[in-house]
Amino acid sequence: MKCPRCSTADLKPTMIEEYLPAMSCGTCEGSLVSLLYYRHWAETQKAAAEAPKEPSLVETSDSSGALMCPKCSRFMMKYKVSGRLSNRVDVCTSCDEAWLDRGEWELLEALQLSHKMPAIFTDEWQRRIRNELTEQTRRAILARTIGEENVPKVEDFRSWLTESGHKTDILVYLYK
Numbered sequence: 001m002k003c004p005r006c007s008t009a010d011l012k013p014t015m016i017e018e019y020l021p022a023m024s025c026g027t028c029e030g031s032l033v034s035l036l037y038y039r040h041w042a043e044t045q046k047a048a049a050e051a052p053k054e055p056s057l058v059e060t061s062d063s064s065g066a067l068m069c070p071k072c073s074r075f076m077m078k079y080k081v082s083g084r085l086s087n088r089v090d091v092c093t094s095c096d097e098a099w100l101d102r103g104e105w106e107l108l109e110a111l112q113l114s115h116k117m118p119a120i121f122t123d124e125w126q127r128r129i130r131n132e133l134t135e136q137t138r139r140a141i142l143a144r145t146i147g148e149e150n151v152p153k154v155e156d157f158r159s160w161l162t163e164s165g166h167k168t169d170i171l172v173y174l175y176k
Helices: 035-044 104-110 123-146 148-163 167-175
Strands: 011-017 020-025 031-034 077-080 088-092 097-100
Touching: 011 031, 020 035, 031 035, 035 097, 077 123, 097 104, 123 148, 148 167
Parallel strands: none
Antiparallel strands: 011 020, 020 031, 031 097, 077 088, 088 097
């Protein structure tokens, strides 16, 4: 099998964790993980109880273009890992294989997601990330408009308004 990222290098068997086999590329250092093997590994291993690492300290790469599954040659779907990070895990829904670019397994561990990887592939997870990104964008626009120093005042008012039993009445009054 050829690497989906390099397209020239052959994938070689390796272990990304004890009892978790993968096929790795020696050139780009990415790994193809069978989600069947992953699920078995996740069920039999206990999640590490260590303190989370700072994700920004983990060096990763992320394939920007679409990848083709090395097994079936179909396009792999991209799933964002987090709203704060640009990394995406590529998944072939036909073969049930995930492509992890260099450092992405370590990133999942740092985010304490290595035992919860299938959650990333859910609509709920992806919707939550989109909502976080939308809220960050809205906040940045507000900060540019009224100044960063005034944003906490607006956020406090927004929280108070949300908790108020008279939100509609207050908004009607403000819009007059």
